[in-house]
Amino acid sequence: MSQFVRFTIDGTECMASKGQFIVEAAKENGIYIPTLCNYPGIKPKGGCRICTVRVNGKLMTACTTPVAEGMNIENDVKDIRELRKSIVELLLVEGNHFCPACEKSGNCELQALAYRFQIMVPRFPFQFPIRKVDASNPKIIKDQNRCIQCKRCIRAIKDEKGRSIFAYRKRSSSVEVVVDKKLGKQLTDELAQKAMDVCPVGSILVKEKGFIIPIGERKYDKKPIGSDIENMSVSKI
Amino acid sequence: MKAEVKKTIEKYGNDKFRLMDILIDIQKENGYIPGEAITQIAEDFEMSEVDVEQTVSFYHFFSQKPTGKYAIFLNNSVVANMMGRAEVAATFMKELGIKFGEVTPDGSAGLFNTSCIGMNDQEPAAIINNRIFTRLTPFRVKEIVRDIREGKDVDEMNVQDWGDGENSSDLIRSVVSNNIRKIGPVLDRDFTAGQAIEKIIKLKPEEVIEEVKKSNMRGRGGAGFPTGLKWEFCRNAPGEKKYIFCNADEGEPGTFKDRVILTERPRLLFEGMVIAGYAVGASEGIVYVRYEYKYLEQHLEKILQQAREANYLGKNILGKKGFNFDIRIQFGAGAYVCGEESALIESAEGKRGEPRDRPPFPVEKGYHDMPTVVNNVETLCSVVKVILKGGEWYKSFGTNESTGTKLLSISGDCKFPGVYEVVWGFSVNDILDMVGAGKEDVQAVQVGGPSGALISPDEFNRTLGYEDLATGGSLIIIGKNRDILSGIVLNFMDFFIDESCGSCSTCRIVPTLMRNKLNKILNARGTQQDIDDLTEWGKILKASRCGLGQTAGNPILSSLKNFPALYEEKIQKNKSFDSGFDLNAAIKESAKATGRIPNF
Numbered sequence: 001m002s003q004f005v006r007f008t009i010d011g012t013e014c015m016a017s018k019g020q021f022i023v024e025a026a027k028e029n030g031i032y033i034p035t036l037c038n039y040p041g042i043k044p045k046g047g048c049r050i051c052t053v054r055v056n057g058k059l060m061t062a063c064t065t066p067v068a069e070g071m072n073i074e075n076d077v078k079d080i081r082e083l084r085k086s087i088v089e090l091l092l093v094e095g096n097h098f099c100p101a102c103e104k105s106g107n108c109e110l111q112a113l114a115y116r117f118q119i120m121v122p123r124f125p126f127q128f129p130i131r132k133v134d135a136s137n138p139k140i141i142k143d144q145n146r147c148i149q150c151k152r153c154i155r156a157i158k159d160e161k162g163r164s165i166f167a168y169r170k171r172s173s174s175v176e177v178v179v180d181k182k183l184g185k186q187l188t189d190e191l192a193q194k195a196m197d198v199c200p201v202g203s204i205l206v207k208e209k210g211f212i213i214p215i216g217e218r219k220y221d222k223k224p225i226g227s228d229i230e231n232m233s234v235s236k237i
Numbered sequence: 238m239k240a241e242v243k244k245t246i247e248k249y250g251n252d253k254f255r256l257m258d259i260l261i262d263i264q265k266e267n268g269y270i271p272g273e274a275i276t277q278i279a280e281d282f283e284m285s286e287v288d289v290e291q292t293v294s295f296y297h298f299f300s301q302k303p304t305g306k307y308a309i310f311l312n313n314s315v316v317a318n319m320m321g322r323a324e325v326a327a328t329f330m331k332e333l334g335i336k337f338g339e340v341t342p343d344g345s346a347g348l349f350n351t352s353c354i355g356m357n358d359q360e361p362a363a364i365i366n367n368r369i370f371t372r373l374t375p376f377r378v379k380e381i382v383r384d385i386r387e388g389k390d391v392d393e394m395n396v397q398d399w400g401d402g403e404n405s406s407d408l409i410r411s412v413v414s415n416n417i418r419k420i421g422p423v424l425d426r427d428f429t430a431g432q433a434i435e436k437i438i439k440l441k442p443e444e445v446i447e448e449v450k451k452s453n454m455r456g457r458g459g460a461g462f463p464t465g466l467k468w469e470f471c472r473n474a475p476g477e478k479k480y481i482f483c484n485a486d487e488g489e490p491g492t493f494k495d496r497v498i499l500t501e502r503p504r505l506l507f508e509g510m511v512i513a514g515y516a517v518g519a520s521e522g523i524v525y526v527r528y529e530y531k532y533l534e535q536h537l538e539k540i541l542q543q544a545r546e547a548n549y550l551g552k553n554i555l556g557k558k559g560f561n562f563d564i565r566i567q568f569g570a571g572a573y574v575c576g577e578e579s580a581l582i583e584s585a586e587g588k589r590g591e592p593r594d595r596p597p598f599p600v601e602k603g604y605h606d607m608p609t610v611v612n613n614v615e616t617l618c619s620v621v622k623v624i625l626k627g628g629e630w631y632k633s634f635g636t637n638e639s640t641g642t643k644l645l646s647i648s649g650d651c652k653f654p655g656v657y658e659v660v661w662g663f664s665v666n667d668i669l670d671m672v673g674a675g676k677e678d679v680q681a682v683q684v685g686g687p688s689g690a691l692i693s694p695d696e697f698n699r700t701l702g703y704e705d706l707a708t709g710g711s712l713i714i715i716g717k718n719r720d721i722l723s724g725i726v727l728n729f730m731d732f733f734i735d736e737s738c739g740s741c742s743t744c745r746i747v748p749t750l751m752r753n754k755l756n757k758i759l760n761a762r763g764t765q766q767d768i769d770d771l772t773e774w775g776k777i778l779k780a781s782r783c784g785l786g787q788t789a790g791n792p793i794l795s796s797l798k799n800f801p802a803l804y805e806e807k808i809q810k811n812k813s814f815d816s817g818f819d820l821n822a823a824i825k826e827s828a829k830a831t832g833r834i835p836n837f
Binding site: 059065093123124166182183 | 286288291295572589596734735738740750774777779780
């Protein structure tokens, strides 16, 4: 992996290891590309499309596209900013997201992105779908109202045999992430907590625990999402 | 149940990548996929049950509830509606006493909607227990329901004559018609099986690729990638095994030409796969056929068996040492998105048909992560003729950028719907003349199916080809008396909404919002703002992962561009905003209950 490639993001000269995904490569160069379905350490699956960038004139997802020598990447440009903002709004109207009553408020990436994009009111009509809360699992609550179908839990949470605890059901707008009834019962405390942490929103919550960190002192309460990356030293490489 | 499922799993070599085949067999045997079967499969393959279910629940033809002894799937495509589907559907409901999506209380019959089944030239049509019923009328429906009551076998239910050509052969015996109206160089019968294989085994694989490259042939599925180049990429990609896939999942509403090839020219297709296999260095070919064409299974299997007996398939083909290639048929289970090459591969691996992120492309990492070529049925057939007659010969047809010919599936308001092989560069006007559609009677032509473009008479002089109107071959002719917005655009939008795999946020959400907005306009509550929103929202779809998502707004975007008046005449002229919310209607019930009439 010692091979380096040079590329530009919005005209800024960047360098990264060959084969690195654009999101990671940008991060190493102090450039933030918003993500939602992406999670460090699990295989990317360009689902939410928020990290869309324009690579040599073509729209690509930065979480799944490896950097290559001479790539010309457009990231923080008007139409792409607008596209990302629309996607956050789409996700907000698709489900039922009532931040003040949500345990994840302040730690929620969707909420943090909404603040970052300064969304006041979504341009799309709220769908107010009727969705269920599955509380049948002994360790976790799966609240479908808040699920954004990002598949992080599906990809990250497996039992000791590598079997999936979470999976998609159905397709199109009826798609939902469900918990396996049998394997879900054997969920360890550790895995339950991991599932909650992996979930970017408040759709997976560990039971009998709440508001341990008070609102106001949570991850995105003080600093906007992405600011840690943007404040990183650019001279890393 | 347990033993039966175990047997099915064994039949497919205890291979979890064959999950589609296993599920298809279980669905066929039971009329649905019982929970016990899912438990058993999960246990045998060391998967979780939700993991099995995510595949089961993805496909339209898999059901987790009983679908009745006779499962009736009535096509609800645009052309079916044009040809009188409404009456047929009403008769089914009346005679069976159930609505769509329901099963009769005695479990004898289930009635379901289904997207275009590839019979647009003989609508209204339905699939009942894998048999096709075409040109349905209310009278015919009554006969069918009577036969269902009597418990007749589906094969005995047909009273019509068998269709033409192979449709009447013992292994098909269907009422489907081929309707081949125009034969060109590809459909020409100047070919006998084995002919092209004899020729290529004397050539080096690179020479075969060179010949295909010389022809400038581009993929016939719609995207138009140069075929020779695709083969070359795959040949040069490192991998211990390589695969040739034939994409016979033609799901774009309005296309049915691949069905005709599978019926009448399967030898040509299989030979094309053998050529591709030789050129690329693959030893296995898989034909991914849409479930709607299951009735062709035995016919295709027989032709494959004949090819094996003649050593056109198998080991050391026609004496060429080390040239081993065989073909198997993989059925889908009802998902338009599986026509996208990477989704097709996912599906063939027994998973949900969700498109993959690219790169890597299938030519580098495809089936089982090995280099894989996915070619359309028509592409593979054309290749055979290129090999037999040469790339230069092929190039003599068509235009500079679009060489050769194109098979068109033409349906809708015309005298002669069917399959036509024309050279690229044909204009829409020429086509209307050819199919017997008077120009004064035609309001619009849908070129390339719902994902394509709806063009108006002003553009009928445009020509088919990659440089102008690129198309996978579906043409739907729309007569003057049709309501474009409510009859066509709305149906197409519903189609895309149903067929989204659901994994991209854009394609999962935007089409529904656009459809709702269109409904608002159709309900006379729209304003100019709604029209502007449709244009803006449509742009978001361009960020979707696959072609389905990127084009899912096209029915609205294209009609808005070419028929703006249809939208403008329906909106409220004096208003810049309408919430779409009817306060009077919302409080009607409570007003009635309290006896208080609000005074707004």
